[in-house]
Amino acid sequence: MKFRIRHADRIVGAFVLVAAAALCGSIVLVGANQRWFARDYRFETRFASAAGVAPGTAIYMKGFQIGKIQRITLNEGNEVDATFVVYDDYYPKARKDSVLELVTSPIGLGTQLLFHPGKAEEVLAEGSFVPLAGSEEGRFLIEEGLVEIPPKDDTITRLLAGINPLIEDLDKTVVTVNRTLTEVNRALAGQSSGPAGRIVNDAAKAVATAESYVDTLMAQVSDLLKSANAVADNAAAMSAELRDPTGLVPRLLDAKGSVKTLLDDKNVLFDRLTSSLAETEKTLKNVQGITQELRAQMPSIGVAIDEGRTAIKQAQDVLEGLKNNPLLRGGVPERREQQPLYQSLREGEF
Amino acid sequence: MSALARAARRPGLRPARLASGLAALVLAAGCSSAPKSTGVVYAVRDKAAELAKLGDGFMGTGQYESARRYYDEALRASNSVDDLEGGAAALASMGRAYLAGGMPAEARSAFELSLERAVLAGAGSAQSTALAGLGEVLVAEGDHAGALELFARAVALAEAALKGAKTEAPSRALAVAVHDRAVAQAALGLRAEALASLARAEELNLKGKRSSELAANRYVRASILASEGRLEEALASALSALEADKAAENGRGVAGDLGAAGRLCERLGRGPEALGYWKRSLDAALAVDHAKAARAALEALGPLAASLGREAEAARYAALLAKLDAAEGRPAPAPAAAP
């Protein structure tokens, strides 16, 4: 801990710097991946409907994503004009006479936009129009053999076969994530025995420490309580004595000529006793309050720590109260002693 | 944590009993004030201690009336926070103030109250102080045998309190009780016991570095020695008392010590030396407005100067004495002493 405080500046500096570097690094990486620094080639196409096509829809060739749809608009002929881009890496593959094919899953699993390059040697000029395989131009190109549409790979079939397990497993995924989180939460609350829970549990040792602290404290408080009980007994006994017709009060009242001196203080003596008793009871109530609350609540770190603090604070208050209450201690500590005048007789004849 | 819960439910609390007790107390107390916080209690006790010390200061200068007022305030303060021991101390001091002011009856009731509180508080040294005070009242009334009994009890109490004591109070109380016992013993003719008691008191006061008390011990010893006729030893003792009083800057004590030395020198037949002591005594008495000591000095000085043949000086002293008499409203002295 001392090491940390002493080198706080350096540690914090490193902490922030590493994070900043990581952030910058990932932004650069993301940027690179998002092709912020790469050139895209733009082409046009036209769909009968925008169903299954949206800006950002990926365009695949032989399973690789080579570009994406950028923008779609409904033109005057109520057809959908679309602009799409091909990434520079793949641009050389995009030859003249290429076509696009929109494959829609028969069972509603979505669509896939496929790019079929033409057989020509010539690279597709940027900005040129690429027809859809189903369109008139597309069909013409296919029939002319300028472009070849390969037989469908088995994605759809596989998808069909795997549809049920997929849904099931998606469910499982969500459940597992949820469970992990629950586990974490439980671990934080110190209840888990699962492996993930244990890891986190170890990490959350601080919390455990806080808890044991609370326990120790509770032990102390219970000791305190015992003495408080004894005190309460004493107080009760004293109150009984006060009411006893042969007890303290009559004695105080009876002293020859001393009545005035003692009660001249407007019953302060009695008030003091009353309030001391009340304070004792209040103290006990306080302590009881702590136990109940602590027992009822342990669900999360925040509350555990809070409770610990509540307990500590209140216990301190209790201690302070017990320590300072003159009736309980038989005197106030650190007080300046009032001394009688010590003066000997100076008697003597010479 | 459950231990605490169990403890909280322990039957020891007996809430019903507490509640009824509280109700009775509230009734008894009438309109009860708000409970005082500990801070207030501290402050009040400090104030009481401060007041008591101020009172002690007035005692030292012979202003007994003022001292008593301060002790009274200290007593009220102690009462307001139920400080039994403090109250006992204030009452004992008040008793001494009454006694010094020549009101033994009031002194007695103050000491009795003090004793009662000290017993309630279970404070041994405070009981001892109160008993010693009562004894002093008896001494003032001339009942030395009764006083001796009280002083013996005071000594026993202080000795018991001294065991394992953390404060200085029992030692002080014991020193006073032992000294006072010596005074009573001396008055009853038990000189050897008295001297032994004084030696013990002196030892205690030396250890506690209480100079003015030390001076009192030596003064009384000088008196006892003088009554046994051991005048040289008595003079030495008086002079050592003088040293202690000077150290304590106790002007009234100084005047008394010097007077004792003067008287002893007179008895030893060393007239000029006695004259010097008496003059110094007068000087000190006037500096601290100590009328009694001034009168004693003047009454001694006049005849002494005359016997040494210093008539002019003697006349001056007589004139001064006459002035004092006039100031104190005494009947005019013999015409011979008139200026």
Add this chain to the structure above:
Amino acid sequence: MAAPVLELRSVTCTRGEAVILDEVSLRLEEGEAAFFMGAAGSGKSALLKAASGLDVASAGEILFRGRELSRMTRREEAEFRRKTGFVFQDAALWANQSLYDNLALPVRIHEPGLGAAAIDAAVRRAAELVGYDEELRARPAELSLGERRLIGLARALVLDPELLYMDEPAANLDEESAERVHEIQAALKDRGRSLFVASSSSAAVSRFADRVGVLRGGRLLAYGSFDEAAAWTDPALRGITGRLKARKAPPRPEWASSLAGAWADALAEDKSAVDEPEWKLRDGASGDGDIDSDADAGPSEGGGEEDGRG
């Protein structure tokens, strides 16, 4: 006439529904020490907090050398804080800083250009002033309450304030420390500083107060010079100020003065009468004379002839 160092005009403070200060008006001139007395809960602390701007008054004006606190600019307020110090009853040290930092922070705030050595010197001087010579690297929690309060006092003194607010500065301190506080009060007064003190120590009030105020239930029952206060006869005031000691010794008894005069004449006539003065009487008053720690209590504690006679 110059504006008073502090002036309160009908200052009222409320907390919730409760009125804790009720229309308090007073003036404190430059170099004066005002002491406020009253039972616990009478509003002494509230008055100090309001007068120092720590609590916001709900009505009324508080002026420091003619400038109203609530209308001060940031710079003026900083200046006001620099020239005033506040001594809290419970020390109120910053628990998470060392004693040294507790003392140094005010300097660092108000003298940003000061070098480490100069700050160090200021801190040491303040600690020395209150008589604290222990390790300053410690945390406040390691100290006793008394020591913490001394450090709290040192913190208020570190910038040598011209107006010092003190909330029960000597209560519950041991005698030596309390005396040290009183010495500091005396020294501040000597140097023309103004004091605004809540105190329940009548001895301190008697020693230092130029003005005395009595509070009850948030109202300023009375406010006046010390001599006025010592002569107040209203029982409500007397209950609190009754223990004020008159500053001057009472006249000597007539016999004493006349006799002393004659004796002095005699001495002048006859040089041989007393060879040497017996003993230097301290200003005509004396304690009861024990040389132990109690010796300097009692009327002679002021060390001056103004003290001591009831």
Add this chain to the structure above:
Amino acid sequence: MLERLGRATIRRAEEASYAFGFFAQVMRESILFFRRRQVGFKVLVMQILFTGVEALRISAVLAVAIGAAINLIGSSLLAEFGQSKLMYSLLIIVITRELGPLLTAFIVIARSGTAIATELGGMVVAHEIEAYVAVGVNPISYLAAPRLLGVVASMLTLDVYFNLFGLAGSFAVVQLIKPIAFDEYFRNLLEVLGAGDLLMGLLKSLVFGVIIAVASLYRGFAVERASTEVPVAGIRAVGSSFMLCIVADVLLTAMQYLG
């Protein structure tokens, strides 16, 4: 009845305007913090040390645990039917965009929210705040501003670390159990990871940080005098921070998906 309702409304309004004023002042002082060049800089460093550095461990463990869980699912279950790439989206959604900031916020609330509120509450009770005012230190700029900045900086940094550990650290853990090619993992991850995800994560962290700091400071300063109020302030700070963070999370997420 009507009267009471009216009074309650007025009190609420007063409280709200006070809270808003407090928020504005804290923000103002925080913005001015670096210009002031006050001694509060050390407080800032200590706040980052406590809120950021010391929470790093638990945050890292959480991130690695969650990341590893998703990794395992992705590499076994999803791969069975050729959807292993879904794992990367899952990772980004859970760690970068949704849960990362929220879990980090919870950790910070539990650790620092209570600490700030109780510490300040304790200082109020011990008159330490008044002592600051008395020596001319503005408690908002000296105590509140560095804490706010510290919590915000810590939140942002912790969020970055959470991503780092959740995405990269979990990869390392999974290597021990079920190796995946490094190249494949990171290429796929980056393919899914958009700048928007990163920004949304950071924006959430920023907003949560401000919320936690202001709520905790507000609760701490709201303590009046009794030491019994201090733990209550801590609990309240946690309560309000949680509530506000969740509300803010919902709003931000809604903004992202709707806008």
